[in-house]
Amino acid sequence: MLDRILIDPQAFAEKGETLQGQVLLKDLDTRVLSSDIVDDSAAVSYHIQGGLDKWQRPFFDLSLSGSILLRCQRCLGEMPFVLEEDCRIVLFDNEDELDKAMLADEELDGMLVESECDVFSLLEDQILMALPFSALHDACDDADLTASNQDKPNPFAVLAGLKKSD
Numbered sequence: 001m002l003d004r005i006l007i008d009p010q011a012f013a014e015k016g017e018t019l020q021g022q023v024l025l026k027d028l029d030t031r032v033l034s035s036d037i038v039d040d041s042a043a044v045s046y047h048i049q050g051g052l053d054k055w056q057r058p059f060f061d062l063s064l065s066g067s068i069l070l071r072c073q074r075c076l077g078e079m080p081f082v083l084e085e086d087c088r089i090v091l092f093d094n095e096d097e098l099d100k101a102m103l104a105d106e107e108l109d110g111m112l113v114e115s116e117c118d119v120f121s122l123l124e125d126q127i128l129m130a131l132p133f134s135a136l137h138d139a140c141d142d143a144d145l146t147a148s149n150q151d152k153p154n155p156f157a158v159l160a161g162l163k164k165s166d
Contacts, residue, residue, distance in 0.1 A: 005119040009091055012117075013050035013058030019119065020047040025068070029124050036135050038069040038078050046123055058091040058113070064126055075140035085130040089122075 007019070025032060026040040033040055044066035053059055064085040072079045091113045092098040098110050 006116045007119060008115065009050075009060070009117040010058055010113055013052065013060065013091060015050065016052075017050045018048065020045075022046070023120065023123060025127075028120060028127070032124050032127055034131070036070045036073070036131070038071050042066060042068045044068075044083060044123070044127065048119065048122075053090065060089045060091070060122070062087050062089060062122065062126060064123065064130065068131075070132070070135035072137045072140060073134045074136050077137070077140065079135055079137055081132065081135065083127070083130055085126055087126065 005019070007017075011017075012019075022043050022045045024040070025037065025042050025044065044064055047063040049061040051059055051061065062085075064083055066083045068081045068083055070079045070081045071077070087109050090101065090108060090110045092101065092110055093113055095112065098112060101110055102108055
């Protein structure tokens with residue numbers, strides 16, 4: 001397990017600081033490691049840039065990139081997934097300001113400012129949101145699907161026999 005990186009989000013944003021690096025999926029929280037992920041040794045590169053927007057609100061610009069091997073839920077084969085995520089997370093002092101801003105701008109990503117922010121928790125959240133809900137190839141190899149379907153007995157075969165006996 002990696003040592004966690006803790007930052008003061010307000011100071012980080014106001015000073016326009018930058019943080020970048022690379023993290024292995026296996027070093028992140030287990031909630032990121034779904035059964036869909038075939039290889040937990042995949043590396044994800046990250047870049048975080050702090051700043052102030054035109055309303056003088058502190059923000060993080062977060063970029064994630066990497067290649068993650070997922071399991072296709074249709075054919076159970078391996079499927080490469082290219083992770084390319086860019087987002088701006090605006091920081092708010094209280095929940096009322098956050099709620100108002102989110103209502104005014106549906107595409108806004110916001111979070112409440114705390115005294116410390118765990119960078120890896122931020123990365124974990126963004127990776128989870130970027131991964132597909134159900135990984136599927138655009139088109140699975142028909143030979144693989146046919147072979148896997150032939151190995152299984154048809155659960156409705158009994159019903160077909162009942163229909164013929166009437």
